[in-house]
Amino acid sequence: MTITRRLFLLLLALVLGACNYHLRGSNISGDQFPFKSLYVKGPEGFPFLGDLKRDLEINRIKLAATPEQADLVLEILSIQATKQILSLSGSGRVQEYQLLYRVSLRAYDKQKVDWLPVDDISMSRIMAYDDSQILAKEQEEALLYKDMRSDAVAQTVRRLSRAKPHPEQ
Numbered sequence: 001m002t003i004t005r006r007l008f009l010l011l012l013a014l015v016l017g018a019c020n021y022h023l024r025g026s027n028i029s030g031d032q033f034p035f036k037s038l039y040v041k042g043p044e045g046f047p048f049l050g051d052l053k054r055d056l057e058i059n060r061i062k063l064a065a066t067p068e069q070a071d072l073v074l075e076i077l078s079i080q081a082t083k084q085i086l087s088l089s090g091s092g093r094v095q096e097y098q099l100l101y102r103v104s105l106r107a108y109d110k111q112k113v114d115w116l117p118v119d120d121i122s123m124s125r126i127m128a129y130d131d132s133q134i135l136a137k138e139q140e141e142a143l144l145y146k147d148m149r150s151d152a153v154a155q156t157v158r159r160l161s162r163a164k165p166h167p168e169q
Contacts, residue, residue: 035071042076101148
């Protein structure tokens with residue numbers, strides 16, 4: 001790498017840093033959220049919850065130990081990962097699957113006022129299937145579910161950043 005190219009890259013990094021540029025999902029200050037602390041309530045044992053808590057901590061949201069200590073409660077009502085046959089060959093073998101990932105959630109404050117009414121985050125991916133490559137297709141399926149889980153976490157964090165009280169009328 002030439003000295004000119006290195007200098008250009010260094011200058012570019014300094015300019016981007018000076019204008020407060022950051023990648024989507026990397027909120028450095030944590031000030032975009034309308035609350036300071038959050039309690040995450042949901043079914044244990046799902047990787048989604050661990051990923052979500054990690055992402056919230058990166059965004060400097062204080063995770064409360066109890067709902068009473070939190071400004072807002074995020075309740076994960078359900079997490080579903082399903083697989084459906086999308087198409088079959090002429091001989092009756094599966095050619096494609098549709099993978100579905102769905103998270104149902106809501107957020108409310110101490111007075112039980114909804115900030116995020118009950119809503120679903122749903123996504124799907126289509127996976128071609130070949131039963132002569134079973135191990136590779138299992139790994140591909142796992143990667144697709146992981147990708148959908150990451151997308152669901154990012155969507156949840158974005159929704160929380162725009163959350164506001166919705167008093168019942």
